[in-house]
Amino acid sequence: MNLESWRIKMNRxxxxxxxxxxxxxxxxxxxxxxxxxxxxxxxxxxxxxxxFQNFLDDDEHDVLVLNMPPRHGKSLSLGRFVEWVLGNNHxxxxxxxxxxxxxxxxxxxxxxxxxxxIKADEDKVVYxxxxxxxxxxxxxxxxxxxxxxxxxxxxxxxxxxxxxxFGADIIIIDDVIKNAEEANNALVLEKHWDWFVNxxxxxxxxxxxxxxxxxxxxxxxLAGRALKELPENGYKVKHINFxxxxxxxxxxxxxxxxxFDEYERKTKTMGADIxxxxxxxxxxxxxxxxxxxxxTYNTRSEYRKIWNYCDTADTGKDYLCxxxxxxxxxxxxxxxxxxxxxxxxxxTETAVADQLVNNRVNSSRIERNNGGRxxxxxxxxxxxxxxxxxxxxFYQSDNKESRIYSNSHWIEQYVRFxxxxxxxxxxxxxAMTTYQKTGKNKHDDAPDATTGIAETMATGTKLESFDIxxxxxx
Numbered sequence: 001m002n003l004e005s006w007r008i009k010m011n012r013x014x015x016x017x018x019x020x021x022x023x024x025x026x027x028x029x030x031x032x033x034x035x036x037x038x039x040x041x042x043x044x045x046x047x048x049x050x051x052f053q054n055f056l057d058d059d060e061h062d063v064l065v066l067n068m069p070p071r072h073g074k075s076l077s078l079g080r081f082v083e084w085v086l087g088n089n090h091x092x093x094x095x096x097x098x099x100x101x102x103x104x105x106x107x108x109x110x111x112x113x114x115x116x117x118i119k120a121d122e123d124k125v126v127y128x129x130x131x132x133x134x135x136x137x138x139x140x141x142x143x144x145x146x147x148x149x150x151x152x153x154x155x156x157x158x159x160x161x162x163x164x165x166f167g168a169d170i171i172i173i174d175d176v177i178k179n180a181e182e183a184n185n186a187l188v189l190e191k192h193w194d195w196f197v198n199x200x201x202x203x204x205x206x207x208x209x210x211x212x213x214x215x216x217x218x219x220x221x222l223a224g225r226a227l228k229e230l231p232e233n234g235y236k237v238k239h240i241n242f243x244x245x246x247x248x249x250x251x252x253x254x255x256x257x258x259x260f261d262e263y264e265r266k267t268k269t270m271g272a273d274i275x276x277x278x279x280x281x282x283x284x285x286x287x288x289x290x291x292x293x294x295x296t297y298n299t300r301s302e303y304r305k306i307w308n309y310c311d312t313a314d315t316g317k318d319y320l321c322x323x324x325x326x327x328x329x330x331x332x333x334x335x336x337x338x339x340x341x342x343x344x345x346x347x348t349e350t351a352v353a354d355q356l357v358n359n360r361v362n363s364s365r366i367e368r369n370n371g372g373r374x375x376x377x378x379x380x381x382x383x384x385x386x387x388x389x390x391x392x393x394f395y396q397s398d399n400k401e402s403r404i405y406s407n408s409h410w411i412e413q414y415v416r417f418x419x420x421x422x423x424x425x426x427x428x429x430x431a432m433t434t435y436q437k438t439g440k441n442k443h444d445d446a447p448d449a450t451t452g453i454a455e456t457m458a459t460g461t462k463l464e465s466f467d468i469x470x471x472x473x474x
Contacts, residue, residue, distance in 0.1 A: 019130050026053040029084045030077070032125050033114075037073060044242055044253055045073060051240055052081050056170075056209060061238040063230055065223050066213045067281040069244035071257055074213050075107070075174055081211075082111050082154070085170065087131030090147045095155045095168035097200060099176045105143045107174060108156035112145060159195040163203050171200050173212045176222055180274055180284065183217030184434055186426040192222050216281040220422070220433070224283065244279035290408050290435045290447070295416040301328050306336070308364035308389075309452035310352055311445055312375050313342065320348045321428070321449035324359045325415075333453055334416045340428040340446060349375060353382035361389045365456055368393045404447045405437070407454040415453060 022029035027049035030038040038045055048066070055064045068074040078096075085092055098104040116135055117126045127133075139145040143156040144166075155166045159176065176192050177183050204210065214223050230237050244253050245263055252260055258279075267275040276282040303326030310322040324337040337359055339351055356364055356379070366376040376393035383389060422429050431446035 015125070019125070022130050023088065026050070026081065026084050029087075029130065030080050032130070033080065033127070037076070039256075042254055042256070045077070048073075048077055048240065048242075051238075052077070052211075055211075055238060056085065060236060061209075062235045063210045063212065063226060063237040065227055065237060065239045066211065067216050067223065067240070068213075068242045069253065069258065069279045069281075070215070072242070072244070072254060078172055078174055078211065078213055079107060079111050079114075082170075082172070083114050083127065086115070086147060086153060087127070087133050090133055090150045090153070092150075092170065093153055093155075093166070093168045093205070094170045094172065095157065095163060095166060095200070095203060096172040096174055097157050097159070097161075097176065097195075098174045099158060099178045099182075101143070101156075101158050101161050103175075104156035104158045104161070108145075108154060109142045111154070112142065159192060163199050166203055167205050168203050169205050169208045171204055171208065171210045173200070173210070173214070173222065175214045177214060177217050180217060180277070183221060183277075183284065184430060186220070186422060186430040186433075189218060189220050189222075190423055190426070193225055196222055196226075215278055216283050217277050218434075219283045221283070241281055243281060284434070289433070290405070290437045291432060292412055294412065294432070295332075295414075296419045296421070297334050297416045298419050300336070301326065301334060303327055303334070304329055305363065306359060306361045307333075307453075307456060308356060308359075308361045309449055309456055310364065310366045310375075311449040311452065312367060312369075313345075313348070313445070317342070319427075319431075319443060319445040320352075321445045322348075322352045322355060323449050323453060324355060324361055325453055327457070332414050332416050333457060335418065335421070335453075338421075338425040338428045340425060340431070345375065349378045350382065353379045356383050356389050357386045360387060364389055364391045365452065366391060366393045367452075368395045400444060400448055403455070404435075404444065404451050407451045408447075410454045411450055414457075415450065 018028065018032055022032045027038065027046050030045070030049055031040065038049075040046065048068075051064070055061055066074060082094055082096070085094065096104060096107055098107060112135060114127050115133055117128070119126045119128065134148040136146045136148045136150070143161075144152070144154065146153045152166060155163065155168070157163050173196065182188050201210075212223050212226055214221065216223055218224065227237060227239060242253055244258055245260070246252070250260070252258060252263065258266075263279065266279070270278070273284045277284050305327045306324065307327060308322065308324045311320065313320040319340055319342055322339040323335060325333045325335050327333055337355055339348070339355055341348065341351070343351075352375075355361075364379075366379070368376070373393050376391055380391050418424055428446050431443055432450065435441055435444070435447050
């Protein structure tokens, strides 16, 4: 045997060893298929791959929540994981979900293309060199396909898609939130959770595993609620959380992918809040938000008095916020009803009047600043003879921000909201839970009106009554 033949033989032996290792170990598979990205000196990728494999094999955890910065390979690694799992077990059924059908189909297509890749370069390792898995002939759909010796091995879906009739051993949720605007929409977040619980979880086979991969946009996003609520329901959750920048050491997760100078440029361009969510996995609503946890109640109490505070809208972009609450003998106030709307006065005058009547309100305070005096007159006229409610229209001269900040602690301590207020008053809930201490807040109408609760309870019986005589009432 000459030297060249010996070298070829040794290379084949070495490649055979690498192929065998790649079947056994997920990182070795990634390194062999894509060595330019899955470098052995990128420790975080080694850790992620080992965590995926350990999660698949252990009996300790049911759910894995993965948070990583953009371009660091989280979705790529999930796709590779699907390839590796199917290569080792042709009977596995895997379902993936993304924020829309297009994205979920792209994810599916990438996995499928890897499995089907034809070897064109003798020196390049392809999937068929490692595994004998093949796509079943005639399975043309990109979002639902099977292996040659399997059945319904893969389904890609979304919150607007369907998973009916498909059972899964592994469910992968890959970035269901599209952008910051969607992340701050309470209704969208609730729909994501409902889809996850009612559709995806119901498809999970006994002993199955769930992977949730997403940027942490909001404390109530799918990852946040999974981390908080799934353990309460008996699920064992593992959390892997990588920040792009270590604030203590000053180091970066991977300088090859994102160095500090580029990170600073992105932060300046995107804005601190968006960058913090994307790269530091710090939900926008948590970082710098004014209010902490709010108190809630499940059933109504016997109330000493029913109050209302109404902040009328200034312009078409502002919200009218009218809150009804009950004063308890223990010193708490329970929010009973909220109107939070940008609709015109033609609607809100009637809506607030109906609110006072339906809730049997005893005393109402309406800010006079933004046409509140005429608004109060109209409301008074509409409730006449229907409910005994005094109305006080007043001018608010104090600085709005300072009022909101100075009363925030009292609101956290004494104001209680209905346990279902996230879905009952979604826009109001969003405005309260995302209001920031500093920086620009798009709207402050909800915290402003809620501050009115604290000020009203502090003032109490000293409030000056509305002079109804000037409007012809006796």
